Amino acid sequence: MTFTKSNQILLILALIFIWQISALAEVNEEFKIKREAIFTFSTKPSITVKDKIYTITFETKGFCDVTISVEDQNRKIFRHLASGVLGKNAPEPFQKNSKKQKLIWDGKDDAGRYVTNIEELQIRVSLGLKPKLERSLQWSPHKRTTAWSGARAQNIAITKEGVYVYQKSVFDHLRMFDHQGNYKKTIYPFSFKAANNVKGLPTHKFAHDDKTLPLKKGYYQTSLLHGKSTPLNVNRKNVVSLNAHGLVVHKNDIILLGKRAIRFTTNGASQTYDMEGPEVGKTFVAHGGNADRKTHNVLPSSGAISPDGKTLYVTGHLFRHLWHFDTLHGVGKVDLTKNEKMTTFAGTFKQDKKGNSNNEFSNAVSVACDSKGRVYVADHMNNRIQVYSPQAKFLKSIKVYRPAHINIHPKTDELYIFSWHVHNRTVFRSKKKEERKPVKATLSHYGSFDSPNKKAIWDLPLPIDNLKQPEWANHLRGSGSYYVAQMNFFTKEPTVWLSQGKWKSWSKNNIQILGFKNKKFVVLKDFANDVKKAGVRQEPAQINRQRLYVNPKTGNLYVAEADGGVGKSMKQLLRINPNTGKSETINLPYDSEDLCFDQDGLIYLRTGKEVGRYDLNSWKEVPWDYGVERSKVTFESGSNARAANLISAMTPPGHRAYSWWHLGGMAISAKGNLVIHTAGGANATTAKPSLHAKRKYKAAEENEDLNQLGAKMYPGRYLWGLMYVYDKHGNFVVKDAAPGVGMVDGLFIDSKDNIYTMVSGRRLFKGKSYDAKLTDDLSETIVKFKAGKIKFLSKDAKTVKLSPSSYPKRPPEIQGGTMGGNIWAEGAQWLYGGVGFAGKNGSWSGGGCCCWNSRFVLDYFARSFVPELRHFSVAVLDTNGNLILRIGRYGNVDEGKPIIQAGGPKNTTSIGGDEVSLFHGAYLATDTDKRLFIADDGNSRILSVKLDYHTNEIIKLSK
Known part of the structure; x- marks a missing residue:
């Protein structure tokens, strides 16, 4: 067959069209809700016990999301057994492509210890996550809404x-x-x-x-x-x-x-x-x-x-x-x-x-x-x-x-x-x-x-x-x-x-x-x-940043409002009882950039270089077994800085970030492993961080620094961010757990040492932005990977360049951020884009001064709750990246009928569904399977969202 010039043009256009349709299909598939809205059992759950092994069986009528827990009658969960969407991509331990399921419980809790009070427990099998607006927290229509430009009158x-x-x-x-x-x-x-x-x-x-x-x-x-x-x-x-x-x-x-x-x-x-x-x-x-x-x-x-x-x-x-x-x-x-x-x-x-x-x-x-x-x-x-x-x-x-x-x-x-x-x-x-x-x-x-x-x-x-x-x-x-x-x-x-x-x-x-x-x-x-x-704090959050944390032992919510230094650290926390809505202020022992809790309720406070651990009730330090004594620990400097001495501090390699002034987070898994993000020795584009030269930070390429960081250079790597995994004693579990990672806005680790993080770069499909018409897109991307089993490769790395012949045989998946240009996530289990906000990526403003960001959260079922800021929603993903549902829609504070009216406007309009109205829900926290908290500074409030299910079946183990 002979092709004329016009036929060749038509063929090229057809191929382009097919390629675009293929890319669009990928986008639609990633953002598509995966669960079927059929939340009933064909066969109700039953349990058999043999040699202290509990076998749970059931069958559903649809490929919906299923959550299974071992808990007491007060819904205190001892083992977060499984959660996910059934079907072709069902996460372990569910069987794929099957509505009929069989799961095993070994009698242990999340920390791997045998449960001794089994007769007091029950197994709950739930279908169809069902969120509902519970109440507004820290809302007062009379409160000043911003501390930025505080000298301006209303x-x-x-x-x-x-x-x-x-x-x-x-x-x-x-x-x-x-x-x-x-x-x-x-x-x-x-x-x-x-x-x-x-x-x-x-x-x-x-x-x-x-x-x-x-x-x-x-x-x-x-x-x-x-x-x-x-x-x-x-x-x-x-x-x-x-x-x-x-x-x-x-x-x-x-x-x-x-x-x-x-x-x-x-x-x-x-x-x-x-x-x-x-x-x-x-x-x-x-x-x-x-x-x-x-x-x-x-x-x-x-x-x-x-x-x-x-x-x-x-x-x-x-x-x-x-x-x-x-x-x-x-x-x-x-x-x-x-x-x-x-x-x-x-x-x-x-x-x-x-x-x-x-x-x-x-x-x-x-x-x-x-x-x-x-x-x-x-x-x-x-x-x-x-x-x-x-x-x-x-x-x-x-x-x-x-x-x-x-x-x-x-x-x-x-x-x-x-x-x-x-x-x-x-x-x-x-x-x-x-x-x-x-x-x-x-x-x-x-x-x-x-x-x-x-x-x-x-x-x-x-x-x-x-x-x-x-x-x-x-x-x-x-x-x-x-x-x-x-x-x-x-x-x-x-x-x-x-x-x-x-x-x-x-x-x-x-x-x-x-x-x-x-x-x-x-x-x-x-x-x-x-x-x-109203029991609301008078001072608005600096830089509109309300980082949220939940103590899993008590269910109390803690709010950090960047009240230290230049708005990048915290001196105090606001502790809120979500059952009553009442709050109190807690002073921290030193200015901290971030914090997290473990399942026992211990609080971990970090600076740029140290992590201290405390008993929250007594504020007595709980020293690391393998730590370093430190004096005058603080994130800030100057006369207003609050500092403390630490008997034994964890001291991860790296240092505080450059112009970000904050780092990407830290978290602890149910079994007690801690993951933490720090900055490397070199900026995204230079080897020597001139801004911090007076602090004697050495160039990242020096072998002694690389050895100290536990990092290895490879073609295509940017040495900007670093991640490390420690056990509860302070020993390394994994060094350099995410080679090539840049700035991130939140990271978490599950019980299998999988890391989930929101990287500062937009999602690409077939090398193109997921939303090409949104030319100012500053969204971020959720990435899941096994600790130490991923490499981020950049086409634009300057230290050790990646040759075109070494490019992976597929288009890049991420663009922008401090990993450099177009990026491949080699070893990623899944990605999910269109989330968060990475203001520093605004290249049209030179990267600019934009300290506004957001944070996602992972619960103990390894479900990710992720802010889709411009979409006015929160995406909920299972551990395999299946989109379970979205929470919220566009609206203001007068919209959405809560379960508890106290704490919010007296008269609100029902919007149906989950009743969650959002304008800018940037920061999230969760009390697993009980509540989701959303800091919506666009509506100047924190929302408490009750988490329940369409169907719950409970089997008491006392039988």
Whole structure:
């Protein structure tokens, strides 16, 4: 047969199509739920006993997931016998391709010891894992939601219907309260129903299950408030979360003032207009001192909508970079009916271009409209309020000392002016005593436009700004207000809602509702008190990191919130009783980067170089049999570091990671073996870690270092990460257990010394990304392998290159991360992708500073519970990598009916199924076969999910 050129082209296209279909089939198969939803027995379980060997037999009607345990009547499990999906890939000890099963129990517990109280035990055979939302933990609508950028006040807007509070940083939160400060509902994150009605909301069809879901975008991939104009691949400089600096509410319309005006309704929808409005942000060049002289975004902190709802005015473009701070000197105008580009209404947005004429400003910081549509501008350093017509005609000037925020009574048009010092370049550079004078925070009452005479003045309960406070505490990089205040004219007597940045403790920087008594302010409600009454910790988790751990002996949950140093270690733990929801704070003996528990309830604390072991009740050290005495053990440095001496510490080879400042984890199996991750002697691209040269870390290629690390180089290896397995005495079981591994976000070990880890690299199928259209994908990959029986090979290794002739005869399976480029996992038993978040892999931002990550968890049945962050779910995999089911779906805190309502919103909407609504469930922990815990910082809570089964059959061994 002769092929023409056109036939050859058609053949090539056909082969490409077949290859793509084949790759897609692999993707679909990996992400496909494997169990059949038939959870009944054809033959119920029975047991025969011979020579102290127990044989369990049964037959199911479908290829569902089966879990078998030996437990007492209180469901304390002595032996986690088996769990997995029946069928062609059923894990041992199940028989493959069979619904009829026979399993053996040898009478031993998980640690290999013979059980002595057999007559008190029972064997449970369960079909069909069935999760159900139990309760919310550590949730309070009154709590500050982020410690990042803690000096920023919360934005407040007040209407007749209620009070809206917006908090910004890595996660955006917008909540509605009644006028007395009681929680009513969450506006953002949007509810599932509202999200479907937001016009212009970014969405994506996910490879996991071909469902189209809202798409979280931004540098940290944590926000839905970036519209279509925001590309997927963004760097930290331009887009973090929406991180709006201003909030405007007019009737049913809400506008968040970020780089763009983001619009939706008080119900969370925006059917009539696109969510993404025009740009309202400006730019500035940082100069002065040690500023970087680069161009940065500056966002408006104040906005007002005209009475007819057609025009938006913005100002208060406050900015700061390093030690340079100022505001721009203009007011912008947006026609909301046309969604056109913002124009300059008054003043100018040219940096440093200020003045004192009627159409000039020296630090324009606030804008408001009266019922006639007149526009009022707070001209801070000119000590005046400038009034304009809607056509920008100057009308009047009202003298006010250091005006910072304007409120106008909706019925009388009388003015209420808040004054405090807004840090700016004029004051910083001025030598005039008057301009440098401390500013007392006040509220002044003036008449309306026709007769704007001062009627009263009250001192605000805020510190006098003597201009000597560190500027770091007043405007953070990217800016935002240090104080926010709003008059509430919709109560019987007017009140003031006051928010402030962190100038004292976290309990002192929350919202207060102030009333008037004897010409003074009195506190009517303090949100911090509500947080305290709820038994919730006041301080938010640093870097939004809530690592979760469960003590298997007690079932108590422990929460580590990165409260040490620069947010990469812990000084304290929050201990939560999941039965009651009550919590208490525990101080650790030294600053620790990570921890884990064994089955006896001992706690293991690690630094970069040591692991100490303690009895949790007495905090007495339990020394390793083969350890090293160490003094002043800590992960941090400096005067605030907490340190302790260790009689006998485990000292794994390697050291703390480079720019990560944290390591990949450690865990202990049911039989007592510990696996731990450390960093090697060389960075991903260089041999000598120059960043740590002063610590005398030697080059990794030196033989003495390789011997110390227990590592061997081979073609294609990156020596970035290392894993080691120890027994309970501190002896090595396996050195260099995962050659070539890089950074990981969690690792675990089962009773057969199989290691499960979430490597920092996306999943590839036939050499291509599992989700090619998701070009900013920073997901990770779960890999299972036998300790010491895997090699990660990189096409891009620099130390000992892998020649093309030595490439495995298949395409790479993983891409990115600190293993280098395209990677093969030689010896892996299975992989599962599309999980976690590896922010450091954002090559479009140079790897960037992105310390946000996630953690999966393995239970004692060797089931992996893995966060699918952008998919708003948790994948549950058996020990052979079969996807059993997914837990959760997109939703906010008001969605999902829990078993126990206490601890969460009073009124929630049922969503059916497991009732688990998620926005960003990044950190997981499990009390095996009892509970799954999910730290969902996107909804600012921890979820307790009850684990049960569709069918349970129990056979008592006393018979």
